[in-house]
Amino acid sequence: MNVGLFIPCYIDQFYPNAAIATLNLLSGLGITVKYPVNQTCCGQPMANSGFEHLTQGCNDLFIDNFAEFDYIVSPSGSCVLHIKDHLHSPTAEDKALGIRKKVYELTEFLTDVLKVEKLSARFPHKVGVHQSCHGQRGLMLAQMSELVDAPFSKPLHLLKMVEGLELVELSRPDECCGFGGTFCVAEEAVSVKMGKDRVADHVNHGAEYITAADMSCLMHMEGILRRQNSNVKVLHIAEILSAQ
Amino acid sequence: MTSRAKILEKVLSNQPEAQPLPADSFTTFPAADPVQAFATVLTTIGGTFIPVSDYQSVQKYILEHFAGQRIVSTLPELAEVSEQGWENQDPHSYANVDLAVISAHFGVAENAALWITEDLMHQRAIPFICQQLAVVVNKKEIVQTMHDAYLKIGIADYGFGSFIAGPSKTADIEQSLVLGAHGPKGMTVFVMD
Amino acid sequence: MSSGTKDHAALSDIFNKDEERVDWHDETLWFVRAKRDKAAHNIPEWEALRESASLIKNNVLSNLHNYLIEFEEQAQKNGVTVHWAVDAAEHNQIVHAILKEHGVNRLIKSKSMLTEECHLNEYLKQNDIEVVDTDLGERIVQLAQEPPSHIVLPCIHKKKEEIGELFHEHLGTPEGMSDPVFLTAAAREHLRETFLTRKAAITGVNFAVAETGEFVVCTNEGNADMGAHLADVHIACMGIEKIIPKRKNLGVFLRLLTRSATGQPITTYSSHFKKPRPGQQMHLVLVDNGRTTQLSRPDFRNSLKCIRCAACMNTCPVYRRSGGHSYHTAVAGPIGSILAPNLDMKEYSDLPFASTLCGSCSNVCPVKINIHEQLYKWRQVIVKEGYADPTKKLAMKAMEFTLSSPFVYKNAGKVGRWFMKHAPFTVNNKLNLWYQHREMPAVPKESFGEWYKKNKKND
Numbered sequence: 052m053n054v055g056l057f058i059p060c061y062i063d064q065f066y067p068n069a070a071i072a073t074l075n076l077l078s079g080l081g082i083t084v085k086y087p088v089n090q091t092c093c094g095q096p097m098a099n100s101g102f103e104h105l106t107q108g109c110n111d112l113f114i115d116n117f118a119e120f121d122y123i124v125s126p127s128g129s130c131v132l133h134i135k136d137h138l139h140s141p142t143a144e145d146k147a148l149g150i151r152k153k154v155y156e157l158t159e160f161l162t163d164v165l166k167v168e169k170l171s172a173r174f175p176h177k178v179g180v181h182q183s184c185h186g187q188r189g190l191m192l193a194q195m196s197e198l199v200d201a202p203f204s205k206p207l208h209l210l211k212m213v214e215g216l217e218l219v220e221l222s223r224p225d226e227c228c229g230f231g232g233t234f235c236v237a238e239e240a241v242s243v244k245m246g247k248d249r250v251a252d253h254v255n256h257g258a259e260y261i262t263a264a265d266m267s268c269l270m271h272m273e274g275i276l277r278r279q280n281s282n283v284k285v286l287h288i289a290e291i292l293s294a295q
Numbered sequence: 296m297t298s299r300a301k302i303l304e305k306v307l308s309n310q311p312e313a314q315p316l317p318a319d320s321f322t323t324f325p326a327a328d329p330v331q332a333f334a335t336v337l338t339t340i341g342g343t344f345i346p347v348s349d350y351q352s353v354q355k356y357i358l359e360h361f362a363g364q365r366i367v368s369t370l371p372e373l374a375e376v377s378e379q380g381w382e383n384q385d386p387h388s389y390a391n392v393d394l395a396v397i398s399a400h401f402g403v404a405e406n407a408a409l410w411i412t413e414d415l416m417h418q419r420a421i422p423f424i425c426q427q428l429a430v431v432v433n434k435k436e437i438v439q440t441m442h443d444a445y446l447k448i449g450i451a452d453y454g455f456g457s458f459i460a461g462p463s464k465t466a467d468i469e470q471s472l473v474l475g476a477h478g479p480k481g482m483t484v485f486v487m488d
Numbered sequence: 489m490s491s492g493t494k495d496h497a498a499l500s501d502i503f504n505k506d507e508e509r510v511d512w513h514d515e516t517l518w519f520v521r522a523k524r525d526k527a528a529h530n531i532p533e534w535e536a537l538r539e540s541a542s543l544i545k546n547n548v549l550s551n552l553h554n555y556l557i558e559f560e561e562q563a564q565k566n567g568v569t570v571h572w573a574v575d576a577a578e579h580n581q582i583v584h585a586i587l588k589e590h591g592v593n594r595l596i597k598s599k600s601m602l603t604e605e606c607h608l609n610e611y612l613k614q615n616d617i618e619v620v621d622t623d624l625g626e627r628i629v630q631l632a633q634e635p636p637s638h639i640v641l642p643c644i645h646k647k648k649e650e651i652g653e654l655f656h657e658h659l660g661t662p663e664g665m666s667d668p669v670f671l672t673a674a675a676r677e678h679l680r681e682t683f684l685t686r687k688a689a690i691t692g693v694n695f696a697v698a699e700t701g702e703f704v705v706c707t708n709e710g711n712a713d714m715g716a717h718l719a720d721v722h723i724a725c726m727g728i729e730k731i732i733p734k735r736k737n738l739g740v741f742l743r744l745l746t747r748s749a750t751g752q753p754i755t756t757y758s759s760h761f762k763k764p765r766p767g768q769q770m771h772l773v774l775v776d777n778g779r780t781t782q783l784s785r786p787d788f789r790n791s792l793k794c795i796r797c798a799a800c801m802n803t804c805p806v807y808r809r810s811g812g813h814s815y816h817t818a819v820a821g822p823i824g825s826i827l828a829p830n831l832d833m834k835e836y837s838d839l840p841f842a843s844t845l846c847g848s849c850s851n852v853c854p855v856k857i858n859i860h861e862q863l864y865k866w867r868q869v870i871v872k873e874g875y876a877d878p879t880k881k882l883a884m885k886a887m888e889f890t891l892s893s894p895f896v897y898k899n900a901g902k903v904g905r906w907f908m909k910h911a912p913f914t915v916n917n918k919l920n921l922w923y924q925h926r927e928m929p930a931v932p933k934e935s936f937g938e939w940y941k942k943n944k945k946n947d
Contacts, residue, residue, distance in 0.1 A: 058936050060891065065929040067936035074944075086940050089894035097891075099845065099864065101871030102884040108892025188847035196525065197803065197851035199534035223518070227805045231844030233880075236921040238497045238842060240504040243925040244809045245844075248514070274926030298776075299572040302728065305780035307553040311789065314550040316733060317543040324532050336753055386718055387684050405743075406753030419765055420717035423710045423757070441739040441754075448735065450700075454763035458742070460754050463710040467625035467641060469648045470516055471668035476624060477676060477683070478710030478756075 055120035069287035128186025175215030179258030183265035230271035329404035337407035340461035364393035395425035401436035500810035523751025542856035545793035562701025576606035598712035600692030637812025689715030693726035800849035837875035840866035
């Protein structure tokens with residue numbers, strides 16, 4: 052199995068530990084992972100701002116970097132969803148389509164492709180899980196509270212394999228944190244309020260850590276937690292699933 | 296070109312390719328006891344459920360609860376306890392009707408709605424303008440869902456008909472539920488054996 | 489945005505100055521969303537019902553031309569006078585002409601978002617005709633001289649104390665009285681008098697059945713019925729998209745509408761108006777006002793499937809924390825944000841951006857409109873049509889330049905430096921809007937790319 056590691060730009064720059072944990076987690080499961088060093092960004096920040104027409108450069112680069120792999124795995128549901136929904140190429144549409152079909156968010160790759168049933172991780176803490184919207188509602192990593200259908204959750208399925216980890220219940224299990232890409236500055240007031248409310252739900256239920264399958268939501272919530280001088284920390288799910 | 300022609304032309308040139316209507320059939324999950332289900336929902340939405348075996352019991356209930364008030368009815372069986380000739384008055388004069396008693400074609404278990412057409416109202420305004428509404432429905436005429444309800448209505452002709460479920464209500468002020476917005480403040484349903 | 493008016497972000501900023509009030513607004517609407525969830529979960533076949541409703545509406549849009557003709561023919565047979573209006577102005581003129589013909593200068597109106605969209609009240613007022621809104625929430629905002637902030641709960645942004653003050657001023661209730669039961673009773677008395685003295689009533693339309701020519705109006709208060717059955721003239725106003733093919737389709741829509749809206753199993757009154765009562769005149773105004781233009785846009789036409797339940801507003805984390813007025817359009821929230829740009833792309837260019845694209849709106853929509861996907865698509869259209877903020881354009885160009893090239897990306901500076909200037913959370917960073925209420929992410933000593941180079945080697 053030939054797996055390409057897709058590390059979104061902001062994780063590369065600000066959260067290398069989430070990327071390292073992803074790499075280690077996959078390697079620990081016996082997977083050979085290659086990181087194409089010329090990757091930059093999937094183009095989502097531009098596309099979600101209405102500038103999808105400026106993303107062809109990013110798309111071409113993505114195709115060059117990742118077309119060769121059997122699977123492409125990334126620790127960001129949002130970036131994976133963007134690739135799945137919007138990766139196109141006027142010159143190599145077949146390659147773009149191929150990538151759209153083989154790109155996976157980390158927890159869905161672990162659950163659906165590797166069918167992981169056991170992990171040797173230990174994390175003796177109270178953890179609140181933030182359901183990132185693009186992962187949950189876009190990639191369907193977990194059942195959505197709006198729908199009348201059977202419950203499931205790929206991130207929770209994995210977290211339950213971690214020794215000592217205690218999950219905290221939330222009042223609103225899948226409300227958006229308010230990051231939303233450029234929304235976080237374009238709509239600063241609402242974005243901050245959403246973030247504060249989301250953080251409060253975790254804190255009020257005793258979480259020591261907030262985790263998610265998307266680092267961008269965590270970056271937003273971390274910004275708020277640190278401004279509040281809170282002791283509560285954020286960790287990418289890969290860091291918990293590989294914690295010792 | 297008339298506005299009608301302009302709109303129709305623009306619709307025709309812009310509407311998408313034909314899409315079929317879906318099948319009508321649904322897998323529904325019927326209540327084991329539709330009358331009980333009806334009673335439960337009715338109570339939740341602020342109505343009063345009274346099982347009766349005959350019109351005498353209805354009459355008795357009315358006398359016990361509404362004696363001395365202005366009562367009108369479309370039911371000849373209740374002539375003794377209700378005002379006669381009201382139908383010929385101007386509907387504006389019903390504003391002080393304390394109780395109107397009418398009947399329904401049928402009720403719906405899933406939402407406690409009662410289907411009442413104009414011929415059962417005699418005057419369209421009456422179920423809405425009265426202070427209290429009472430409706431008589433046959434126990435055998437409680438269907439499960441709204442799908443069943445429209446099967447029952449079929450292609451029936453009427454000038455006006457309404458599904459009425461409970462008393463008039465509003466929650467417009469801070470989501471506080473208040474019964475008796477403009478229409479009846481209470482609704483009693485007599486379910487006849 | 490047209491100059492002089494504030495956009496959604498600016499209006500939300502004002503709304504958020506009072507955080508306690510934002511919490512109250514959010515909780516109140518979340519309560520409605522929770523009631524919706526409970527009602528939906530009581531119906532095991534809920535998702536199949538949504539699918540069916542969606543398919544029926546797809547069929548309607550694909551055959552609207554014939555359904556409109558069929559509806560008109562049946563309605564006329566029933567004794568209803570049918571009018572057609574290409575836009576808001578014509579709609580208002582038609583209503584005015586009917587009123588004039590009957591010498592009516594005072595009338596009552598039950599809830600109709602279409603008449604809000606057409607600004608009928610203002611138009612009639614300019615023509616010396618008094619309109620009293622009879623839905624309690626609408627009456628309250630009318631007394632406050634404000635537009636509704638929500639299509640189902642028009643005064644959800646008002647606290648009971650504020651309503652108490654309004655009633656004290658306009659209806660003479662005792663000062664300081666804010667009990668909802670008391671205030672509702674006061675409104676009942678005040679509006680009963682109005683119902684009894686007005687000769688004309690306007691109502692909206694929830695569904696119009698092509699097969700039979702009847703139209704259905706749903707209320708909890710009974711105000712549409714009180715008005716219509718006591719008036720000599722009943723004028724019902726509807727957008728052309730309100731048509732449904734068959735009477736039996738109502739079974740699907742009435743099961744979904746109120747459960748989605750408020751969590752009730754059905755509205756108190758679902759009234760089927762087919763023929764005028766003897767001596768009464770019944771008019772029906774079919775309005776286009778941009779709907780055929782929306783129908784011509786393949787990416788956006790299915791917004792016309794909307795049945796105005798407001799579930800998308802109640803679930804929207806942005807709406808709950810910005811209030812309906814921040815959308816500066818008759819229909820607020822996610823659905824309003826995909827409808828409004830069709831009417832005026834410049835004026836409403838901000839609305840498709842007033843969302844995190846979380847997708848909750850699409851999930852609660854009873855007719856399965858892909859609202860959040862349309863918000864994304866409107867953003868592309870608005871930028872292409874040239875309505876984007878020029879500073880944002882420059883920032884995006886700079887991003888494109890750097891992110892399209894691994895060389896530029898890696899050499900854009902020491903780790904994090906370029907990002908601090910250009911990343912999504914610092915675009916337009918004149919005032920650094922991220923930092924006002926959030927700490928910046930800590931800059932690590934090396935990027936993952938740098939770490940990888942040192943520690944792992946690709947073969």
